[in-house]
Amino acid sequence: MTKLKPCPFCGKQPKMLNEYMFSRAREATQIVCKCGSGIIVYGKSSKKFNDEERESTAIRAWNTRVGDRDD
Numbered sequence: 001m002t003k004l005k006p007c008p009f010c011g012k013q014p015k016m017l018n019e020y021m022f023s024r025a026r027e028a029t030q031i032v033c034k035c036g037s038g039i040i041v042y043g044k045s046s047k048k049f050n051d052e053e054r055e056s057t058a059i060r061a062w063n064t065r066v067g068d069r070d071d
C-alpha cells in the first residue's frame with residue numbers, strides 16, 4: 001500500500017481512521033493530523049467500497065494535497 005506522506009503543515013505523520021458516519025449512513029476513511037489538518041473520503045452510497053479501495057483513495061487524496069506525486 002502507498003505510504004502516507006507527512007503533514008504539509010507540521011511535518012508529522014498523520015493517522016488513518018475508518019469510521020461509520022451515521023449522518024451520511026455510510027462508511028468513511030479519514031486521514032487526520034494532530035495539528036487539525038485532514039481529509040475525509042466517504043464510501044459510495046449504492047455499493048459498498050471495500051476498505052482497501054477507500055483507504056487507497058484517501059491516501060492518494062492526502063498525498064496529492066501534500067504536493068509532489070511520485071506514483
Ligand SMILES: [Zn+2]
Pocket residue numbers: 007008009010011012033034035036037
Ligand atoms: Zn499536521
